[in-house]
Amino acid sequence: MAAKVFDEMNSGSDGSIREPYRGVADWLARTSPERVAATRNEVDLFYRRHGITFGAYGAAEGAETTIPFDIIPRVIAWDEWQYLHKGLSQRARALNAFLSDAYGQRDICRAGVIPEEQILMNGEFVAMAQGLQLPGGVHAHIAGIDLVRVGEKDFFVLEDNVRTPSGVSYVLENREVMMRLAPELFAAMSVLPVADYSEELLATLRSVSFSDGHEPNVVLLTPGHHNSAYFEHAFLADEMGIELVKGSDLFVDESRVYMRTPRGPQRVDVIYRRVDDAFLDPLAMRPDSFLGVAGLLGALRAGRVNIVNALGNGVADDKSTYTYVPEMVRFYLGEEPILQNVPTWRCDRADDYKYVLEHLSEIVVKEIHGSGGKGMLVGPTSSKAEIEEFTALLKARPDNYIAQPTLALSTCPTFVNQGVAPRHVDLRPFVLSGKKITIVPGGLTRVALKEGSLVVNSSQGGGTKDTWVLAPDEADGR
Amino acid sequence: MLSSTAKNLYWMGRYLQRAKSTARLIEATQRMALQSRGEEAAGVAAIFGMEDEFRQSQAQGQRLASLIDFLVLDENNPSSIVNSIAAARRNAREERNNITVDVWESLNALWLELSARLRGKRANLDRGALIESVKKQAVMIFGAAQVTLLRDEANNFLQLGAFLERADNTGRILDVKFHLLRPDGNPSAEGLDYFAWSELLACIGAVRTYRRIYRSSLNPMKVAELMMLRRDVPRSVHHCLWMVDLNMRELADAYGTRGEADRLAGELHARLRYARIDRVFEIGLATFLGQLRGDISTLSEEIGRQFLLD
Numbered sequence: 192m193a194a195k196v197f198d199e200m201n202s203g204s205d206g207s208i209r210e211p212y213r214g215v216a217d218w219l220a221r222t223s224p225e226r227v228a229a230t231r232n233e234v235d236l237f238y239r240r241h242g243i244t245f246g247a248y249g250a251a252e253g254a255e256t257t258i259p260f261d262i263i264p265r266v267i268a269w270d271e272w273q274y275l276h277k278g279l280s281q282r283a284r285a286l287n288a289f290l291s292d293a294y295g296q297r298d299i300c301r302a303g304v305i306p307e308e309q310i311l312m313n314g315e316f317v318a319m320a321q322g323l324q325l326p327g328g329v330h331a332h333i334a335g336i337d338l339v340r341v342g343e344k345d346f347f348v349l350e351d352n353v354r355t356p357s358g359v360s361y362v363l364e365n366r367e368v369m370m371r372l373a374p375e376l377f378a379a380m381s382v383l384p385v386a387d388y389s390e391e392l393l394a395t396l397r398s399v400s401f402s403d404g405h406e407p408n409v410v411l412l413t414p415g416h417h418n419s420a421y422f423e424h425a426f427l428a429d430e431m432g433i434e435l436v437k438g439s440d441l442f443v444d445e446s447r448v449y450m451r452t453p454r455g456p457q458r459v460d461v462i463y464r465r466v467d468d469a470f471l472d473p474l475a476m477r478p479d480s481f482l483g484v485a486g487l488l489g490a491l492r493a494g495r496v497n498i499v500n501a502l503g504n505g506v507a508d509d510k511s512t513y514t515y516v517p518e519m520v521r522f523y524l525g526e527e528p529i530l531q532n533v534p535t536w537r538c539d540r541a542d543d544y545k546y547v548l549e550h551l552s553e554i555v556v557k558e559i560h561g562s563g564g565k566g567m568l569v570g571p572t573s574s575k576a577e578i579e580e581f582t583a584l585l586k587a588r589p590d591n592y593i594a595q596p597t598l599a600l601s602t603c604p605t606f607v608n609q610g611v612a613p614r615h616v617d618l619r620p621f622v623l624s625g626k627k628i629t630i631v632p633g634g635l636t637r638v639a640l641k642e643g644s645l646v647v648n649s650s651q652g653g654g655t656k657d658t659w660v661l662a663p664d665e666a667d668g669r
Numbered sequence: 670m671l672s673s674t675a676k677n678l679y680w681m682g683r684y685l686q687r688a689k690s691t692a693r694l695i696e697a698t699q700r701m702a703l704q705s706r707g708e709e710a711a712g713v714a715a716i717f718g719m720e721d722e723f724r725q726s727q728a729q730g731q732r733l734a735s736l737i738d739f740l741v742l743d744e745n746n747p748s749s750i751v752n753s754i755a756a757a758r759r760n761a762r763e764e765r766n767n768i769t770v771d772v773w774e775s776l777n778a779l780w781l782e783l784s785a786r787l788r789g790k791r792a793n794l795d796r797g798a799l800i801e802s803v804k805k806q807a808v809m810i811f812g813a814a815q816v817t818l819l820r821d822e823a824n825n826f827l828q829l830g831a832f833l834e835r836a837d838n839t840g841r842i843l844d845v846k847f848h849l850l851r852p853d854g855n856p857s858a859e860g861l862d863y864f865a866w867s868e869l870l871a872c873i874g875a876v877r878t879y880r881r882i883y884r885s886s887l888n889p890m891k892v893a894e895l896m897m898l899r900r901d902v903p904r905s906v907h908h909c910l911w912m913v914d915l916n917m918r919e920l921a922d923a924y925g926t927r928g929e930a931d932r933l934a935g936e937l938h939a940r941l942r943y944a945r946i947d948r949v950f951e952i953g954l955a956t957f958l959g960q961l962r963g964d965i966s967t968l969s970e971e972i973g974r975q976f977l978l979d
Contacts, residue, residue, distance in 0.1 A: 370699075370700060370703050371797060374699070374703060374797075377703045378702075378703055384864055386864065386867070387863050387864070387867075389880075390863060390886060390887070393880070393884075393885075393886075394886060397885075406884070409884075429877055430877065430880070431880055431884075432877060432878075432879070432880025432881035432882070432883075432884055433880075433884065
């Protein structure tokens, strides 16, 4: 791939400022470093006071930390967003069609587009979900689709997250912070609002209830306050005005789910769960789970409660199924994919495997079910020893890995200790699918704060930025 | 207890509540202005009955900033936040022997903080932080009153002032903003501007409360119901007038006399308690609110007359 890195602010023609960033550039030029420093100090205070914290995996018990927030926004022009919006909707439609099919007749396998073992042998396949008829045929109600940009017109999908994608609370809170701390910059540009996400999410959840004719009762199921994303669970439940429940608050009686309340049992129709598949129902999945509800899957199969996102969605978003998504778009929708995949070598194919082994120092190798920036090798920035270590893992189980070229992710101006410097970013917009598809304009921009680093995960020292999609009439950013 | 004491406590309650309502209103408006850059500033000016003065000033951005300064710190605006806090503190200071140390100190601390902030250069004044601390501290002061004040007449007058002011504020915000958003008074949810309506709820801090109660999308009729008729919403007109009526009754029991203020307080409470939102819209929200606001202001005069507060 091109070695030249695309900077979203400075890579205009002849190195000029790109139009959407004009407002940001002006603001940076006229704001004193003292003012900026003062603002940055306020940010951490704000997050701590609001309790917007996460517990990183492996951190000391009870230790809470904030994700670093950078106050220079990431800006997306209206026409760019239109393009992304179309591509994301298309991708979400294809993934939902695939999931319906994967747990239905598997037409796509019979047509010879995807081998059946790709679905059935997948560790994330949930046999209990076979044959389920879900409302609207929707499985991936909330999809976080990670995008990277490498050039003026070049966006790629890095991965699809259709299990329990998190991060949307940062989209909403980052916006609150920006309005509070940099109102003059905000006022100088015409930014599309994101605050209706909770409203749209609630409407989506209500629209996929099995029960017709009565007001659906929606709850959010959390593993509890030890979970790293607990803040987000509480935040979303509060925003939507629904109950935040743990497994112990629910029970199943005659294939109906109820929550325990002082007024007696209250029926539950839709569960927005942030608990992984394996822990949902100790009778059907892991018997040692204390996080789930005994009999839940029975209630689901009886069509009495809907679980969002659906069970077994992992067959659609691991890094090996990923390579088939463009084919899914063609097969189910009869359309050409709008958003492109990153070219990917599958190590379970002999030719690809050979190429990967020979080029380890140039490429990125990822575990098929890995997440959070773990289980991967970034060739160009790894030592010889690290590469050797990884080679051993790869040789032991080639089918467990895929590889991709090292992408030159775009950069955005970011405040670091030395001042303003370019840092690599990605973007996770959230696609809601119910009766219709809704995408609030924006998403979570993650930024790798270490110079040159391409790993944006919060558990690996990444931070976040507010993402500003500009309104159409003033897309010039003024 | 002296009438002068009753008067001081009543006005302390009113001024403190006024500062708090204004702070919240400015915050909601600023958010809205940042998100849509519409005519929000004009809307706020209307709430304070200052549209004409406002229209004469210059550019929109400038106008919002100058309006905020007018509402927050203008010395010539008797209802500005800073003046309201100063007035509440004056009232409290005269009655130090009639309120607890906790109430006095928390109010005095707020005043000291504002004075310190105002001493610096105006250009460097962080208005957002000032507004935030007014909101926070006002809650502390009312909380201190709640847990430390003797439940006697003095407390009744403080509560009367606070709830009457709050009923008036909520009624005024709903009246003006509803009219701006739906000049024809039509309560249907069609073509609803989500952000404008959620900002209206934010003026009384009730966005999440709305979802908790109705668990559905925003609907102008329900917004009006929540702000006016819901007894369980602490800033609704109904809740405030219920509290006014309650405090009036306690005073009547203590004094063994009743007057026009008691009758009107009871009537207003009953009117909201038994009102139905669909009927209100049949009459017309503007008509209903216009009469209600008129009666609230009459009630305030009657209270002054009856208890010799003037």
